[in-house]
Amino acid sequence: MSTATEPTATPTTRRTTTAPVITVRDLTRTYRPTGRKKDAYTAVDGISFEVRRGEVYGLLGTNGAGKTSSLEVIEGLAAPTGGTVAIFGHDPKTDRDIVRPDLGIMLQNGGLPKELTVAETMRMWAGTCSTPRPTAEVLAEVDLTHRLTTRVGSLSGGEQRRLDLACALLNDPRVIFLDEPTTGLDPESRARTWELLADLKARGVTMVLTTHYLEEAERLADRIAIMHAGRIAVEGSLDDLVAAEGAEITATLPGNGPGAGPDALPHLPDTTGFPDFPGALVSRDGDRLRIQTTHLQRDAHRLLDWAAAQGITFDHFTARPASLERVFHRIAGADAQAA
Structure with a gap:
């Protein structure tokens, strides 16, 4: 060489x-x-x-x-x-x-x-x-x-x-x-x-x-x-x-199945002692909750403890750690929005 x-x-x-x-x-x-x-x-x-x-x-x-x-x-x-x-x-x-x-x-x-x-x-x-x-x-x-x-x-x-x-x-x-x-x-x-x-x-x-x-x-x-x-x-x-991206927790509240009326969600996060998630971003779209956090284990436990106390079984629940794929798609999404 x-x-x-x-x-x-x-x-x-x-x-x-x-x-x-x-x-x-x-x-x-x-x-x-x-x-x-x-x-x-x-x-x-x-x-x-x-x-x-x-x-x-x-x-x-x-x-x-x-x-x-x-x-x-x-x-x-x-x-x-x-x-x-x-x-x-x-x-x-x-x-x-x-x-x-x-x-x-x-x-x-x-x-x-x-x-x-x-x-x-x-x-x-x-x-x-x-x-x-x-x-x-x-x-x-x-x-x-x-x-x-x-x-x-x-x-x-x-x-x-x-x-x-x-x-x-x-x-x-x-x-x-x-x-x-x-x-x-x-x-x-x-x-x-x-x-x-x-x-x-x-x-x-x-x-x-x-x-x-x-x-x-x-x-x-x-x-x-x-x-x-x-x-x-x-x-x-x-x-x-x-680490800069953060993890994501999603959960779907029960009671929104076929035939469910407007009062079908008896336990709403804003009225039943919904826990605090310091530093996290909590959002809700209908019956779907989304928590973006850098403390995945802590906040997943808090949400599940709250659900147990309320007698709620989520129709759907995921706790996804941060990943390179999420970082990549966030940047790709920004590209699409700019276009």
Whole structure:
């Protein structure tokens, strides 16, 4: 592997360094048709973040949020309109000859030649690497050894994604960009891929991950950024993001079934000693109660104790902890409202 990117580093110091491997500052990318300034479109609007060695950084977002446009610049495939990107202190586009030997890139669509076999594809790809790993070793990691003589076009969608990953791992990269790495994989193959990525992380490999599988981000990412309209709407660890979101309790009061009259709800929260929920947001829509809280266990107990004291059996009751899915959909909902 190239060592020019870190001339004073040793394997030991790389394991302990806290310096950012990837630094993004005020990154902007605008698409402007020639001579038609009024039609300019800013896909990435001044985003900034850092990724440290051995960290998995999840870059999520709704369709059109700017993830792909951001990645193309960070990977060195396109120039930014504004701002800067550095990988090991080097510009990934202008210093590509220095940075590229340490990068592994798994694009959303690999575009490998369909007529080549798996073995031929790996030999071709190895020819582009300065110090490739043994192809048999890499194919074993992605469970494709048994498909050596199979043409790429005859592989299943999931197998093609595993071949894309093998190509990204062939040069033993220190930084890997993973764009939807497990799309098309069956659950067993997805789990094996997660194990492989976890092993790479344990070896100190730095990864930037984009995925539509929120469980994948929850499982792999140390920190997560969710993009919204070209900007980073939220960023932090999974615990940070869900703590800010809060949990939700919903309950449906009885007595609103078929034939129920206007007096069918004998125990109303505002007239029967309904408990306090400090710091929570309590709302009611007809017979449905909703409590948004950061104290799920405490407030669920209070509501259930109140119901027992009133002799109420809820027709429906849920207590859902905060989740990345709820954070994501809140941001996506804001996107829809803005549109």
